Amino acid sequence: MAITLGDVAARAGVSRSAVSRTFTDGASVSQKTRSKVEKAAQELGYAPSALASALSTGRTKLIGLVSNNFHNPIFLQVFDLFTRLLQERGLRPLLVNLSGEPDPEQSVRMLQQYSVDGVIIASSTLSPEFAQAFKDAGLPVVHSFGRWSTSPNVNVVGIDNVAGGRMAAMALIERGYKNIAFLGGPETATSTFDRRKGFYETINSQFHINYSESFAASYSFDAGRQEMQRLLSHGEPAQAYFCGDDVLSIGAISALKDAGLHVPEDVGIIGLNNMQIAGWENISLTTIHQPVKEIIQSSIELVVSVINEPDRHPEARVFPLRLIERSTLGTRP
Amino acid sequence: MAITLGDVAARAGVSRSAVSRTFTDGASVSQKTRSKVEKAAQELGYAPSALASALSTGRTKLIGLVSNNFHNPIFLQVFDLFTRLLQERGLRPLLVNLSGEPDPEQSVRMLQQYSVDGVIIASSTLSPEFAQAFKDAGLPVVHSFGRWSTSPNVNVVGIDNVAGGRMAAMALIERGYKNIAFLGGPETATSTFDRRKGFYETINSQFHINYSESFAASYSFDAGRQEMQRLLSHGEPAQAYFCGDDVLSIGAISALKDAGLHVPEDVGIIGLNNMQIAGWENISLTTIHQPVKEIIQSSIELVVSVINEPDRHPEARVFPLRLIERSTLGTRP
DNA sequence: GAGGGTTTTGCAACCGGTTGCAAAACAAAA
DNA sequence: TTTTGTTTTGCAACCGGTTGCAAAACCCTC
Numbered sequence: 001m002a003i004t005l006g007d008v009a010a011r012a013g014v015s016r017s018a019v020s021r022t023f024t025d026g027a028s029v030s031q032k033t034r035s036k037v038e039k040a041a042q043e044l045g046y047a048p049s050a051l052a053s054a055l056s057t058g059r060t061k062l063i064g065l066v067s068n069n070f071h072n073p074i075f076l077q078v079f080d081l082f083t084r085l086l087q088e089r090g091l092r093p094l095l096v097n098l099s100g101e102p103d104p105e106q107s108v109r110m111l112q113q114y115s116v117d118g119v120i121i122a123s124s125t126l127s128p129e130f131a132q133a134f135k136d137a138g139l140p141v142v143h144s145f146g147r148w149s150t151s152p153n154v155n156v157v158g159i160d161n162v163a164g165g166r167m168a169a170m171a172l173i174e175r176g177y178k179n180i181a182f183l184g185g186p187e188t189a190t191s192t193f194d195r196r197k198g199f200y201e202t203i204n205s206q207f208h209i210n211y212s213e214s215f216a217a218s219y220s221f222d223a224g225r226q227e228m229q230r231l232l233s234h235g236e237p238a239q240a241y242f243c244g245d246d247v248l249s250i251g252a253i254s255a256l257k258d259a260g261l262h263v264p265e266d267v268g269i270i271g272l273n274n275m276q277i278a279g280w281e282n283i284s285l286t287t288i289h290q291p292v293k294e295i296i297q298s299s300i301e302l303v304v305s306v307i308n309e310p311d312r313h314p315e316a317r318v319f320p321l322r323l324i325e326r327s328t329l330g331t332r333p
Numbered sequence: 334m335a336i337t338l339g340d341v342a343a344r345a346g347v348s349r350s351a352v353s354r355t356f357t358d359g360a361s362v363s364q365k366t367r368s369k370v371e372k373a374a375q376e377l378g379y380a381p382s383a384l385a386s387a388l389s390t391g392r393t394k395l396i397g398l399v400s401n402n403f404h405n406p407i408f409l410q411v412f413d414l415f416t417r418l419l420q421e422r423g424l425r426p427l428l429v430n431l432s433g434e435p436d437p438e439q440s441v442r443m444l445q446q447y448s449v450d451g452v453i454i455a456s457s458t459l460s461p462e463f464a465q466a467f468k469d470a471g472l473p474v475v476h477s478f479g480r481w482s483t484s485p486n487v488n489v490v491g492i493d494n495v496a497g498g499r500m501a502a503m504a505l506i507e508r509g510y511k512n513i514a515f516l517g518g519p520e521t522a523t524s525t526f527d528r529r530k531g532f533y534e535t536i537n538s539q540f541h542i543n544y545s546e547s548f549a550a551s552y553s554f555d556a557g558r559q560e561m562q563r564l565l566s567h568g569e570p571a572q573a574y575f576c577g578d579d580v581l582s583i584g585a586i587s588a589l590k591d592a593g594l595h596v597p598e599d600v601g602i603i604g605l606n607n608m609q610i611a612g613w614e615n616i617s618l619t620t621i622h623q624p625v626k627e628i629i630q631s632s633i634e635l636v637v638s639v640i641n642e643p644d645r646h647p648e649a650r651v652f653p654l655r656l657i658e659r660s661t662l663g664t665r666p
Numbered sequence: 667g668a669g670g671g672t673t674t675t676g677c678a679a680c681c682g683g684t685t686g687c688a689a690a691a692c693a694a695a696a
Numbered sequence: 697t698t699t700t701g702t703t704t705t706g707c708a709a710c711c712g713g714t715t716g717c718a719a720a721a722c723c724c725t726c
Contacts, residue, residue, distance in 0.1 A: 002445075004711090004712055005712060006712080014675080014676090015676045015677080016712090016713080016714095017676060017677080017715080018675070018676080019713095020713065020714060020715085021714090021715095023713095024714080027715095028673065028674060028675090029675090030673080033674080047442055047445045047446050048446065048712085048713075049388075049446060050447050050448075051384050051393065051711095052711075053714075054384050054681090055385055055388060055680095055681045055682065055683085056714040056715080057681085062427075065428070070409055070413035072409075073406045075409060076404065076406060076409050079428075080430065083403075083428050092427055093428045094425055094426070094427055095426045095427075096416070097416035110425070113383040114383050115384055221609075221610060221613075222609065254613060258614050258615050276554075277554060280558065280587060281591050282590055283587075337683080339682080339683095347706090348707080349683080349706085350706060351705070351706080353683065353685085354685095354704095354705090356683095357684080357685095360685095361705090362704075363704055366705085381683075382682055384681095384683085385681075385682035385683035385684090385711090386683055386684075387683090388710095388711045389684040389685080389711045390683090390685095391711080
């Protein structure tokens with residue numbers, strides 16, 4: 001059926017070890033046998049089995065990529081970057097879709113069975129305990145877009161969501177908004193919790209500002225739109241909203257426009273992420289930039305480091321946020 | 334380090350075969366040893382190595398999921414469905430990002446190395462020859478969203494893009510448009526070619542209709558937007574456009590609106606796909622529905638069949654399209 | 667051509683499972 | 697109790713690679 005080491009060895013007239021060695025770099029093979037082997041391999045169309053190799057070396061070059069967010073368009077970019085950057089390093093992403101599976105147990109087991117070299121959890125909604133479960137199982141793990149902590153138990157790469165909330169609050173306060181609301185993502189998401197926290201605390205430290213909040217069912221256009229529609233059906237909207245994410249913002253704006261309201265004249269909106277569409281002229285969303293590419297790059301570097309150095313101390317890598325001023329915030333005197 | 338068969342066998346006081354058999358269903362084990370083994374496995378936290386098992390059985394339960402479209406939001410849904418449905422069958426998606434790698438050779442090699450049981454190519458832009466390369470390498474393959482043919486050499490599941498083009502043309506002709514254009518996806522994509530073909534032929538069979546065409550750089554919002562901007566900068570737009578895809582449509586509409594034009598009063602637009610956003614009130618895109626879920630479900634069933642029955646004759650599964658009338662087409666007397 | 671050091675090579679055991687085969691254990695019938 | 701038939705069990709070989717170790721081959725120098 002498939003071509004094996006032995007076949008190539010026989011054809012080249014050398015031992016199986018010789019063949020193995022020509023395909024593992026750093027091994028000692030003479031130029032002569034090397035070319036004999038390469039010729040034979042070429043002729044037979046030999047491709048070494050990664051599985052068999054993994055069995056003896058203990059390295060599969062497989063990285064479990066665990067995610068539960070398949071609705072936020074930003075995740076297309078996330079998957080694109082992860083897969084591309086992993087491939088560039090000769091690593092293969094084994095995708096795990098967590099949707100509706102809140103327990104890490106099953107995923108841990110599955111990834112253990114495939115002896116993945118490491119795991120990257122790409123999610124802004126899962127708790128650090130979720131990632132911890134992978135670590136406890138002995139899997140090198142990095143939580144991308146996860147909750148940051150000064151004494152992390154598990155490796156995290158992302159942003160400071162509390163700071164993001166503060167930044168949004170400052171932007172709204174500076175512009176003179178007095179009636180301010182938070183329109184968050186799902187209430188159970190750590191990112192929602194943290195962004196709300198920073199936002200609320202900053203707003204609350206000011207006098208004469210009216211605060212209210214509500215939450216969308218998920219990080220998606222539809223959920224943002226629906227939540228804003230619900231708010232509008234219950235009375236006057238706030239003067240300005242910090243939406244927990246750009247997709248929520250764009251969904252909310254579409255609901256506002258449908259209701260005949262103007263942004264930013266009637267209602268101000270600030271988002272978070274700075275996804276590509278946010279920059280379009282006809283959307284032109286004022287938002288907070290999350291450095292997605294840098295986070296992903298760093299996550300991969302980190303997981304590779306952990307693989308090579310298992311006893312490494314867990315670390316948190318926090319990337320800075322940047323306010324992107326566009327046209328969905330105005331000023332109130 | 335990790336727990337193996339042997340460890341469990343020793344603890345349970347049985348042979349290694351007995352342990353193996355308790356974990357492969359259909360094997361002959363007495364209730365007594367089974368429970369002994371299960372107890373020991375439980376206590377040790379044993380998880381059988383899929384790699385080792387794959388080495389002897391020849392089955393990895395790995396499915397290569399090959400794609401090159403990481404910009405079209407519809408693919409988020411595609412990935413979500415593929416990963417979910419594969420997982421439900423105990424299969425694992427090994428993701429391959431093709432972006433910028435036009436040659437199948439490398440991917441074929443890589444998937445061979447990991448002995449994937451099968452391959453699904455999820456792309457509307459790649460040619461049948463691309464899929465063929467996987468088949469030639471002996472990998473069971475299904476091309477999802479690929480080009481259909483009456484005598485397929487390789488399994489395809491998708492829609493009839495030529496028919497889609499015809500359907501769009503009919504919709505525009507019926508509404509009395511006389512100056513009609515095609516705004517396609519990348520010119521090299523098979524789906525672009527076929528949609529254009531059906532569209533052009535139908536338009537051309539009519540008298541007194543003015544036809545023109547142009548192509549966006551990729552299937553993405555941005556590309557659609559840019560191409561429409563370019564068209565507008567070169568003169569009067571057509572009365573109506575068939576955009577090769579919903580994302581192109583929405584991008585094009587955003588460019589039109591920016592230019593102060595109204596849809597459908599000034600320009601009519603019809604898309605293809607019926608992605609979720611197309612249904613929003615403030616977009617309300619008239620489009621042609623592509624049954625994504627059915628295609629994916631069927632693709633998975635097909636690849637599983639091919640795996641179990643390697644000499645199966647290749648087949649083409651074509652799903653019907655449906656015109657979704659919303660509000661981006663008007664009528665011209 | 668012998669002696670010494672270095673590189674290359676093959677043997678054989680191992681990675682963690684699976685499975686055909688024959689022996690052992692068990693159950694039922696005589 | 698013996699015979700026959702059916703399950704269950706363990707042995708050992710195998711899947712396709714890797715790698716430590718000792719022997720073989722090579723290269724230089726004297």
